[in-house]
Amino acid sequence: MKKTLSMCWKTLLETARDWQLSGVYLLFPAAMIAMYFMAFGQTPSMSNWLTLLVDNRDRGVLGAQLVDALTTAQFDGQPIFSVRTGLDERSGRIALEEGKAALLLVIPADFTDALRSPTGSPAELEMHGDPLSDNYLFARSFLSGEVQAFIDRQTGWTRPPTGTYEFLPNTGKVSDFAAGVPGVLVFGVMFSTVASALMLARERSAGTLERLRMSGASGGVVLGGVALANLVMALVQAPISFGAALLMGFRSPGSLPLAIGITVLLCMGAVGCGFLSACFARSEGAAVAISTAVMTPLVFLSGAIFPMPRFELFRIGGQAVQLIDFMPTTPAASALSKVLLHGMGAESMVYELVLLVALCVGLLALGAVVYQRRVLRGL
Amino acid sequence: MNLQRILLTAHKSVLETLREPGLLLFTLLLPAFFMLINYVGYGTSPRENSFPIWVTGTGPNAEALLARLSAEQYANGRPVFAIKPVDATLDVDTALRDGTTLALLTLSSAPDGSLAYTVRGNALSMGFTRASTQLDAVLTEWQNQAQGKPAYARLVERPLGLARPLNDFDAYAPGMMVFAILLLIPQTATLLGREMREGTLNRLALTRLSTLELFGGITLAQMFFAALQVALMFATALALGFHNRGSLGLAVIIGLALAFGAVGMGLGMACFIRNDSDALNTGSSVSMVQVFLSGAFFAFPAPTLFTLAGHTIGLFDILPATHAMLALQQVLVGGADLAQVGFRLAATLILGLIYFAAGALLFRSRMARR
Amino acid sequence: MTNIILSAEGLSKRFNGLQAVKNLSLNVEEGEVFGFLGPNGAGKTTTIRMLTGLLRPDGGRVLLNGQVMQGGDAAARAQVGVCPQEVVIWKKLTCLEQLVFTGQLYGLDGQTARRNALRLLDELDLAEKRNSLSGTLSGGMQRRLNIALALVHDPRIVVLDEPEAGLDPQNRVGVREYVQSLAHRKTDRLTTHNMDEAERVADRVAIIDHGELLVLDTPEQLKRQVGEGDVLEIGLKNGRRDEEAAQAALSSLAANVQWDEAGAVLRVRALDAVGRLAQILGALEAAGFQPGAVNIRANTLEDVFIQLTGRRLRE
Structure with missing residues (x-):
């Protein structure tokens, strides 16, 4: 134990003195959150990304009034659209093709006439865009409601709709920024895979591993010490990450200590993956290449960034078990989402927590065994 | 140089x-x-996938509405919705959270005798957002017809014509x-x-x-x-x-x-x-x-x-x-x-x-x- | 009249508030072997980096052939060949590949670079290894390749920064002989060789410490500054340390008497020490000292060095 603690202390000292390594390690998840905030969190409205192009060809006055109504349309007290008019056809098409605008609404010449003389054929408002783009879908959804409400006001239709929408607890008012926080955190924390692989590879390329081996330190001692040092850093990293999120206005309906615990656990899983990567790397370059190859599927197939298609293997006591659950990122992403967004407690994520702990311990142990066999004995 | x-x-x-x-x-x-x-x-995930929608309850013309929803198709003929009637006692929230279903459509009778509905979903799920957008278009049109609302204007889609x-x-x-x-x-x-x-x-x-x-x-x-x-x-x-x-x-x-x-x-x-x-x-x-x-x-x-x-x-x-x-x-x-x-x-x-x-x-x- | 080929005028450099080199001026003359000595951290490497155009001085200037050397003056730099203290080689290139590559980057055509490279590999006993990756060579071979890289473009001035460091005796002798052989060619050398080497081959020697030039002269003149003659190192059995008494006993025989720091050895500097050995020992015994083992050696540059820079260990 004493040897392990010495190894831990040495690793901590070295990492602390290398500001690029410690900086990236400790601040990367916080930086990712800040970046995400920059894009999605500056305003709680959707107007910064739902750009609506409008081509008003209406001969009457209602077209212009509709444009005003859309410009001032609000959802949760915030503007929905960023309305742009007067764009030439080419620029409009380019903006749509490049995804810089969600939708182009063409208000027809007979719009006012159609609303004022209901006996004629209905005016056709054209929605140009890519029906498979999420922004188009969002814009279309809001637009149809707003256009309908405008027409109702103009035509005096007062009968209330008979449909309502309701959401899972705590999810209805979550901002786009907040919704992305768990996924971004998973990505940021998993980057520790690269840093921890690099730490071990340095020991090998600097030749100091030989020194450690001569001292009789086993794989358990070396990796135990490095893992412990990583645990210490994870314990610093997690509060920094959450501190950054809180500073940027993120508020969790669930327990923050629980979320921190999950993040620390995930970080240890990442460290285990880093160890395994380092076992197969002779140089630092190889360590980074291998750890990137390990980290990428763990992040992308976990559902943290893109939702994954469901593929159930079986169910245990009502709990669906999927193949991807056996990557530490999947239970971590799910548990983080449950606590940070749905406000659920530890009792509702027993499956995720048990899996996460088992996977992290398993990965660390596997890393130590493989390291002992491949690296320490193979010197 | x-x-x-x-x-x-x-x-x-x-x-x-x-x-x-x-x-x-x-x-x-x-x-x-x-x-x-x-x-x-x-x-293996098609972009134009059939959104799994669970339906519970009933009301006037409920079957016609469900038939209308089931008939909704993408341009390639693929159904937009996979409608599945379920028991109201099922743990719907868990299913919504883990993505087994994207929305729960609960049908009932409105006080005026027409069909009323509630769509429940996980607002954090992109799948729900996509599904509810499609669902909303059909339901609103259905409702307008049911209420005899005159059609002064309508929104029509004009896809860009790009390959997707x-x-x-x-x-x-x-x-x-x-x-x-x-x-x-x-x-x-x-x-x-x-x-x-x-x-x-x-x-x-x-x-x-x-x-x-x-x-x-x-x-x-x-x-x-x-x-x-x-x-x-x-x-x-x-x-x-x-x-x-x-x-x-x-x-x-x-x-x-x-x-x-x-x-x-x-x-x-x-x-x-x-x-x-x-x-x-x-x-x-x-x-x-x-x-x-x-x-x-x-x-x-x-x-x-x-x-x-x-x-x-x-x-x-x-x-x-x-x-x-x-x-x-x-x-x-x-x-x-x-x-x-x-x-x-x-x-x-x-x-x-x-x-x-x-x-x-x-x-x-x-x-x-x- | 001698032709000054390389000249430093009032060079100064600071690093993070530490004055590494202070107002240093010196001239290297054409055809001379210039020894550049100093303890670790004295500012030797910094000075050399400034002299070779690798480092821009904070103050002062460097003149090469009377022309001010600019930071980006590649043509001027090509007249200088540098063999750094550390082995600086491309480990994933073969010996021949990196010599040809370096030669060509200095402006040689491919054929000349290859011819020079092969000659150097032969001269430095690396011919057999010319197609081996340099990373696979032994430490001694890497050192020799390090020297070859400094010479491949036929520079007028060669700077050799401790080329023997870390070598085993065989390699050291080989490298020393090769470096000495360079003296016969039309190449001026600036070397931070060890004392022995500097004393043996340098025409003039500069000693710097704390970034300042302390002395600059021929080795003989420098030794004279410390005191002429040989050095007798006499071990004393009774360990008595009385410098005044020893000085008085040897006043007519020796120029300089001092104890080493541990106090066990008396160092006596005298002209014709061998001829006067019996007299010196007799005088000491008469003064109550008990001389033991005697070691006699010539006055060296190391004595000059130690006298000027002290005996305290440096970082």
Whole structure:
């Protein structure tokens, strides 16, 4: 134990003195959150990304009034659209093709006439865009409601709709920024895979591993010490990450200590993956290449960034078990989402927590065994 | 600038890389591996998927409504909804949370005798948002008809007519390609980092080799390997069933333009590092951040700065990757031609050159200060 | 009249508030072997980096052939060949590849670079290893390649920074002989060789410490500054340390008498010490000292060095 603690202390000292390594390690998840905030969190409205192009060809006055109504349309007290008019056809098409605008609404010449003389054929408002783009879908959804409400006001239709929408607890008012926080955190924390692989590879390329081996330190001692040092850093990293999120206005309906615990656990899983990567790397370059190859599927197939298609293997006591659950990122992403967004407690994520702990311990142990066999004995 | 010295440096760099065959092979295959990951995860999810909707309760004309919903189709004939009647006592919230179903439609009778409905879903799920948007269009129309609301105006869809991704694999492939190519940033910075650590950079500084020639040589060597990487990556994507809608040659050129930008950035990165270890660590984090900023994973909103030649320029358009991402997506998924992506391709190249030149200037002044 | 080929005028350099080199001026003359000595951290490497154009001085200037050397003056730098203290080689290139590459970067055509490279590999006993990756060579071979890299472009001035460091005796002798052989060619050398070497081959020697030039002269003149003659190191059995008594006993025989720091050895500097050995020992015994083992050696540059820079260990 004493040897392990010495190894831990040495690793901590070295990492602390290398500001690029410690900086990236400790601040990367916080930086990712800040970046995400920059894009999605500056305003709680959707107007910064739902750009609506409008081509008003209406001969009457209602077209212009509709444009005003859309410009001032609000959802949760915030503007929905960023309305742009007067764009030439080419620029409009380019903006749509490049995804810089969600939708182009063409208000027809007979719009006012159609609303004022209901006996004629209905005016056709054209929605140009890519029906498979999420922004188009969002814009279309809001637009149809707003256009309908405008027409109702103009035509005096007062009968209330008979449909309502309701959401899972705590999810209805979550901002786009907040919704992305768990996924971004998973990505940021998993980057520790690269840093921890690099730490071990340095020991090998600097030749100091030989020194450690001569001292009789086993794989358990070396990796135990490095893992412990990583645990210490994870314990610093997690509060920094959450501190950054809180500073940027993120508020969790669930327990923050629980979320921190999950993040620390995930970080240890990442460290285990880093160890395994380092076992197969002779140089630092190889360590980074291998750890990137390990980290990428763990992040992308976990559902943290893109939702994954469901593929159930079986169910245990009502709990669906999927193949991807056996990557530490999947239970971590799910548990983080449950606590940070749905406000659920530890009792509702027993499956995720048990899996996460088992996977992290398993990965660390596997890393130590493989390291002992491949690296320490193979010197 | 002396071409011979550039070629000499490139040759030396290629030789050094070739002498680590294991690492070289791994690096060359990494982008192809990313395609494989994408395929494993998303190769079987159709873009126009049938949204699983659970239905409970009943009301006047409920069956007609459900029939109407079931009949809703995409242009390719695929049903929009997979309607499944369920028992009201089921744990719907868990199913909504884990994505087993995307929305619960509860039908009942309104006080005026018409059909009332409630749509319940997980507002955090993109699947619910997509499904509810489609659901809302049908339900509103149904309701208007049921209430006898006169149709003064109606919204009609006018799709752009571009080819669209057939599945999520198609949709995410350009982003994964950008991600893979951006890894050239740490890989390039590492080359200079190693020269710093070994002291050989000082040896080079003693010769007639200028910073621009050094950068030129490394860029040439890196572009040689990048061409192999990109070719392997595209070949893998196609082999895995990627539906390419545009010119493959054009896509490869965009990939190489981005590679050039990434190499330029990698060289610029070298001004802020002391050795190859720093290059790998800091360079990797810089490339990861750019993957997000460029919109490779999902559209990343940025304040619009101005419009140039009809193209909206946002804050993150200072990155070559943002332009390359748009161009790749448009060519590979949308079938765009050179005229349509010419602007973005040019922007990628110009920005690459700017980063290259800025890196060279910074590096030269840093070397002079040392 | 001698022709000054390399000249430093008032060079100064600071690093993070530490004055590494202070107002240092010196001239290297054409055809001379110039020894540049100093303890670790004295500012030798910093000075050399400034002299070779690798480092821009904060103050002062460097003149090569009377022309001010600019930071980016590649043509001027090509007249200088530098063999750094550390082994600086491309480990993934073969010996021949990196020599040809370096030669060409200095402006040689491919054929000349290859011819020079092969000659150097032969001269430095590396011919058999010319197609081996340099990373696979032994430490001694890497050192020799390090020297070859400094010479491949036929520079007018060669700077050798401790080329023998870390070598085994066989390699050291080989390298020393080769470096000495360079003296017969039209090459001026600036070397931070060890004392022995500097004394043996240098025409003039500069000693710097704390970034300042302390002395600059021929080895003979420098030794004279410390005191002429030989040095007798006499071990004393009774360990008595009385410098005044020893000085008085030997006043007519020796120029200089001092104890070493441990106080066990009396160091006596005298002209014709061998001829006067019996007299010196007799005088000491008469003064109550008990001389034991006697070691006699010539006055060396090391004595000059130690006298000027002290005996305290440096970082």
